Amino acid sequence: MEKTKWIGFACSYTPLAVIHAAGFTPYRVLPDDKSPDQAGRILHDNLCPHVKRILDRAAAGNLPELEAMLIMNSCDAMRRLYDAWQKTCPQIPAILVDLPVTSSQNAIDFFRDQLERVTGVLENLGDTGINPERIENSIALYNEMAGYFSQLREKNRRGGMKNGAVVLQGLYNRASVEPPEEMIAELAGLLSEPDENLSSDALPVYLFGNVLTDPAAFSLFESCGARIIAEDMCTGSRLFTEIPLEATGDFLADYAGGLLGRRPCARTFDASEPGLLGRVIVEAAKHNGACGVIGYTVKFCDPYVARLPEIRDALKHEGLPFLFLEGDCTMNTIGQQKTRIEAFIEMLR
Amino acid sequence: MMKHYFEQLENGLKSAIDGGKASPRKHYSLEIARLGKRLYSGEDRVAWCGITTPFDLLNAMDITSCFVEFIGAMLASTGVAGDFIEEADQIGYSSDSCSYHRAVMGAAVKGMMPTPEFLIGTTSPCSGGLAVLENLAHRFAKPLFVLHVPQDESGKNVRYLADQIRNMARFVSDATGASLDSGRLRAAMEHTNRARDIMTEVYDLAKQVPSPVTGKDLSNFGIVMALFLGTEAAERIARAYLEEFRRRAEAASRNASGEKFRLLWIQNRIQFKNPLESMLADDFQATVVIDELNDITWEPIDTDNIYEGLAKRSISIPFNGAIENRVTHLQKLAREYRIDGAINPCNWGCRQGTGSRGLIEDGLRQIGVPVLNLEVDCIDSRKFTEGQFKTRIEAFFEMADAKKGNVY
Ligand code: SF4
Ligand code: SF4
Numbered sequence: 001m002e003k004t005k006w007i008g009f010a011c012s013y014t015p016l017a018v019i020h021a022a023g024f025t026p027y028r029v030l031p032d033d034k035s036p037d038q039a040g041r042i043l044h045d046n047l048c049p050h051v052k053r054i055l056d057r058a059a060a061g062n063l064p065e066l067e068a069m070l071i072m073n074s075c076d077a078m079r080r081l082y083d084a085w086q087k088t089c090p091q092i093p094a095i096l097v098d099l100p101v102t103s104s105q106n107a108i109d110f111f112r113d114q115l116e117r118v119t120g121v122l123e124n125l126g127d128t129g130i131n132p133e134r135i136e137n138s139i140a141l142y143n144e145m146a147g148y149f150s151q152l153r154e155k156n157r158r159g160g161m162k163n164g165a166v167v168l169q170g171l172y173n174r175a176s177v178e179p180p181e182e183m184i185a186e187l188a189g190l191l192s193e194p195d196e197n198l199s200s201d202a203l204p205v206y207l208f209g210n211v212l213t214d215p216a217a218f219s220l221f222e223s224c225g226a227r228i229i230a231e232d233m234c235t236g237s238r239l240f241t242e243i244p245l246e247a248t249g250d251f252l253a254d255y256a257g258g259l260l261g262r263r264p265c266a267r268t269f270d271a272s273e274p275g276l277l278g279r280v281i282v283e284a285a286k287h288n289g290a291c292g293v294i295g296y297t298v299k300f301c302d303p304y305v306a307r308l309p310e311i312r313d314a315l316k317h318e319g320l321p322f323l324f325l326e327g328d329c330t331m332n333t334i335g336q337q338k339t340r341i342e343a344f345i346e347m348l349r
Numbered sequence: 350m351m352k353h354y355f356e357q358l359e360n361g362l363k364s365a366i367d368g369g370k371a372s373p374r375k376h377y378s379l380e381i382a383r384l385g386k387r388l389y390s391g392e393d394r395v396a397w398c399g400i401t402t403p404f405d406l407l408n409a410m411d412i413t414s415c416f417v418e419f420i421g422a423m424l425a426s427t428g429v430a431g432d433f434i435e436e437a438d439q440i441g442y443s444s445d446s447c448s449y450h451r452a453v454m455g456a457a458v459k460g461m462m463p464t465p466e467f468l469i470g471t472t473s474p475c476s477g478g479l480a481v482l483e484n485l486a487h488r489f490a491k492p493l494f495v496l497h498v499p500q501d502e503s504g505k506n507v508r509y510l511a512d513q514i515r516n517m518a519r520f521v522s523d524a525t526g527a528s529l530d531s532g533r534l535r536a537a538m539e540h541t542n543r544a545r546d547i548m549t550e551v552y553d554l555a556k557q558v559p560s561p562v563t564g565k566d567l568s569n570f571g572i573v574m575a576l577f578l579g580t581e582a583a584e585r586i587a588r589a590y591l592e593e594f595r596r597r598a599e600a601a602s603r604n605a606s607g608e609k610f611r612l613l614w615i616q617n618r619i620q621f622k623n624p625l626e627s628m629l630a631d632d633f634q635a636t637v638v639i640d641e642l643n644d645i646t647w648e649p650i651d652t653d654n655i656y657e658g659l660a661k662r663s664i665s666i667p668f669n670g671a672i673e674n675r676v677t678h679l680q681k682l683a684r685e686y687r688i689d690g691a692i693n694p695c696n697w698g699c700r701q702g703t704g705s706r707g708l709i710e711d712g713l714r715q716i717g718v719p720v721l722n723l724e725v726d727c728i729d730s731r732k733f734t735e736g737q738f739k740t741r742i743e744a745f746f747e748m749a750d751a752k753k754g755n756v757y
Contacts, residue, residue, distance in 0.1 A: 042707040044695065044703045044706045044707070046697060073500060076477075076700035076704060077704065079671070080700065083705060087711075098499055098500050100497045101479065101497055102495050106512055110505075113505060269483055271494060271495045272493075274493050275484070299445065300445050302447075302475070302476040302477040302480060305443045305445065306442075306450070306477055307483075308441055308442075308443070309442060
């Protein structure tokens with residue numbers, strides 16, 4: 001069997017289809033707490049635990065054999081990860097991809113050129129020439145997977161999946177590190193199962209934020225009486241949404257526009273609509289029938305930290321109760337907040 | 350309050366200068382007072398911006414503008430930042446974020462920031478700075494333009510940013526009705542280039558051993574001068590420094606100097622009144638001869654190709670891009686200024702600068718320059734504990750003293 005060749009990544013704006021088209025399997029370096037804390041020697045305490053735990057994994061060699069690490073320039077912390085990565089594991093080349101903050105036409109054009117550059121770098125790294133057809137096929141493949149995921153999310157939303165949010169998170173984690181072809185078969189199988197007839201008095205809650213990978217965190221929400229009916233997390237649905245292809249004939253341009261045009265996280269915004277993120281969260285929560293909203297972000301995440309007051313205002317304005325949790329990507333910190341989560345759900349009743 | 354403060358400051362400085370007590374720092378502060386007065390006059394067209402905005406272009410359009418961190422620094426220097434930071438914390442700003450930005454947001458909430466006509470966010474130097482401009486745009490319900498500053502000059506990056514700056518000029522016209530006259534733009538760039546030449550001479554003089562720079566002469570200089578580019582004020586200030594430094598350099602060649610340690614200051618100064626600089630000078634005969642941002646990292650602006658020149662300048666600031674650029678730049682400064690040690694005030698909340706503390710320290714250590722990292726909040730004086738710093742500074746100079754002579 002041919003050996004899988006991995007390219008590491010860490011952000012949901014990563015052009016997975018380009019990596020795939022070049023013959024690699026994207027491998028999301030998810031933060032875990034299994035590697036000793038070494039990042040602190042090179043990165044300051046005030047950097048987000050997401051990047052520090054990724055660096056810890058690299059320093060401990062707790063990774064598959066990566067051919068390269070693709071780092072999106074999404075925020076100051078990611079830029080510092082790029083710097084530190086080169087020091088910590090110079091044997092795995094790091095590729096920094098500049099990521100615009102808006103999706104204006106010239107930002108899309110710029111990002112398209114960045115994707116073209118990545119294409120060239122990956123071609124040199126591997127032995128697969130990338131042509132437009134390969135890119136189109138890979139985009140289609142990821143869209144197929146995203147399509148299955150969105151149907152599964154819908155199934156969860158209507159209450160047809162037992163422990164739906166927990167199951168989904170487990171699947172997201174695997175789909176972030178496994179070849180898409182294998183995941184697609186499994187997702188299709190799950191979808192073909194009939195809806196479970198569940199009745200529960202859990203309350204529908206919408207979750208937004210950045211990095212929360214442990215399915216146990218979702219179990220915790222459930223054990224506190226919440227049913228996460230929909231979420232918008234960097235390590236959740238955000239990586240797995242379909243990217244429509246326009247008929248421009250330039251797949252890279254379409255892909256660039258599609259990636260930048262996804263539902264914005266805190267580091268991307270529309271300059272013509274400042275404060276949009278708060279409204280997007282309100283709409284998503286209402287659309288999904290949530291009676292409350294939980295925000296979870298890792299500490300020191302400037303993009304979210306800075307937008308929280310506005311998000312809080314927007315939710316308050318709509319009368320949507322809000323609980324904000326901050327953590328370090330581990331179950332430890334979220335576990336400590338169990339009483340707050342329980343109190344929040346009680347308050348919603 | 351702010352308008353009154355800047356008016357008083359202007360009057361005080363003017364009478365000191367007119368009364369024969371001129372100094373380059375007074376000329377510099379006078380222009381700051383004038384800018385502050387205009388920002389708060391209620392008469393000028395005001396814009397709040399990010400640090401890498403091309404202010405000379407805005408000056409050419411008669412827009413009174415500045416980066417928002419300037420207000421944070423002002424509030425700190427007048428000893429009132431704490432109240433505004435508290436205000437920001439009240440509305441949900443995390444105490445883990447940069448206090449320049451928290452002070453500014455607090456000021457906006459308390460009505461201490463005049464309503465701008467528009468805002469310009471820049472992706473460089475920091476994610477927090479861009480976020481605060483988005484928040485301000487929302488709060489003021491005013492149009493926002495964003496400049497995405499690429500990481501380097503490779504590929505089509507310069508053209509990409511140049512096009513954005515062109516679009517920015519159109520955006521400003523649309524937002525204010527002010528048009529950009531090509532003659533005025535060219536004249537502004539000529540001012541910029543002349544100021545650049547004079548500043549280069551000033552910095553060259555600062556490199557001399559002993560250096561004509563003392564104490565806080567050039568603190569915040571490079572970053573604040575960007576606000577005056579494109580105007581005569583920039584030339585005026587730079588010339589005042591040049592004349593004074595020439596005079597001092599001449600005198601120093603005749604007199605023995607008390608300069609024992611030459612220091613490089615990394616990133617920004619501590620903005621509130623504190624005893625550090627005087628402690629350095631009095632207790633250790635140490636002088637900050639160079640601040641990281643006091644350097645010209647850009648070519649003169651080609652007046653036939655202005656937007657490309659402005660784009661290159663924004664890309665060139667040392668905080669932009671990978672840390673390698675920044676470390677290389679710091680190493681260059683350390684060599685050129687014959688530095689004995691560096692001080693890095695690690696502003697809590699700054700991922701851009703403080704986040705890379707370890708990498709900067711390594712880079713300078715490689716060329717034999719020890720770095721003193723201070724855990725400090727550069728804006729919030731309430732967190733400052735003099736005693737703790739003193740012990741660390743003493744230990745640093747003991748070590749630097751032992752090393753001195755073996756550095757190069
Ligand atoms: S969690 Fe926030 S600060 Fe950390 S890498 Fe993601 S966006 Fe950046
Ligand atoms: S101190 Fe750092 S975070 Fe704060 S404004 Fe400066 S670069 Fe940005």
